[in-house]
Amino acid sequence: MFWLRLSFDLLFAGSLGFLLLGRVTEPRTLWLLRGYLLLVAVAWLLQRYGDLPLTSKLMEALVLVCGLALAILLQGELRRLMELLGTGRLDVLLGSRQTGRQDSSTVDILVDTVGQLSKRRCGGLIVLDLGSDLRPEDFLNPGIQIDALLSVDLMLNLFSSETPLHDGAVLLQANRIASAGVILPLSRQSITRHGTRHLAALGLTERHERCLCVVVSEESGTISLACQGKFERPITRERLRALLGEALQLQSGDRRKRQARTLSKAQTAGDLAEASAKNRP
Numbered sequence: 001m002f003w004l005r006l007s008f009d010l011l012f013a014g015s016l017g018f019l020l021l022g023r024v025t026e027p028r029t030l031w032l033l034r035g036y037l038l039l040v041a042v043a044w045l046l047q048r049y050g051d052l053p054l055t056s057k058l059m060e061a062l063v064l065v066c067g068l069a070l071a072i073l074l075q076g077e078l079r080r081l082m083e084l085l086g087t088g089r090l091d092v093l094l095g096s097r098q099t100g101r102q103d104s105s106t107v108d109i110l111v112d113t114v115g116q117l118s119k120r121r122c123g124g125l126i127v128l129d130l131g132s133d134l135r136p137e138d139f140l141n142p143g144i145q146i147d148a149l150l151s152v153d154l155m156l157n158l159f160s161s162e163t164p165l166h167d168g169a170v171l172l173q174a175n176r177i178a179s180a181g182v183i184l185p186l187s188r189q190s191i192t193r194h195g196t197r198h199l200a201a202l203g204l205t206e207r208h209e210r211c212l213c214v215v216v217s218e219e220s221g222t223i224s225l226a227c228q229g230k231f232e233r234p235i236t237r238e239r240l241r242a243l244l245g246e247a248l249q250l251q252s253g254d255r256r257k258r259q260a261r262t263l264s265k266a267q268t269a270g271d272l273a274e275a276s277a278k279n280r281p
């Protein structure tokens, strides 16, 4: 009976660990979690089988302190996990739900739109849903539903300052303009470094790893791409096309790991310097 219970215990704990680690895409977070799970396992073994009360107590304290540190470091991810549990979105937790797929025509239209917005110094914020679990309640205001075929003219019209929907973001899902005037949750990253349009792009991509945000600054015409709460900016149209093309390819196969790799590669000083030189008006 004891062995049966122990096997079940190990099986359930292993599955939980596998589920948790399988959902993490960022390498550093993965290392942190692996290290923490290893500590927990050692502490459990010591407590259960090692007759070493003082060492066990020390390990217990270490696990507690590391748990607190992790909770502080991963507060965004933990918040998202609790939101998903609270709203019953278990399919998302298991990684099965995928809507909003895009194809390469979306990239062409998007790059064209962004190029024109940048030239005209017209501010813009575009959310590209690559198959996430976005729901209206994920936004501060879901805006106005449009559900129209994606086109450059319509996009330029939506961002034109004379139109009522120009404030907020345009949401693209499944090659269509899903809605406009969407107000995104803001990031808590430094407000002194970014204005609210840029903070909104960071805020959404911090919470939804399968969303990208393209921002055009009204002030400078600069193009930025936000992914997983990080910016690559300033970038040229060509760079944007390459990054979006890569992101679309990642929709099939092992998307998330390669996406993180692409964007981290893109953050090399050389790339940024080259992009900023080309993008300078």
Ligand SMILES: Nc1ncnc2c1ncn2[C@@H]1O[C@H](COP(=O)(O)OP(=O)(O)OP(=O)(O)O)[C@@H](O)[C@H]1O
Binding pocket: 123, 124, 125, 166, 167, 168, 169, 182, 183, 184, 185, 186, 194, 195, 196, 197, 198, 199, 200, 216, 217, 218, 219, 220
């Ligand atoms: N939470 C939000 N969600 C979507 N759009 C937002 C949000 N907050 C602000 N915006 C958009 O950003 C505009 C204000 O941009 P602001 O100048 O504050 O930011 P910025 O990042 O400095 O952008 P820019 O470089 O274009 O000036 C608003 O008019 C609105 O259209």
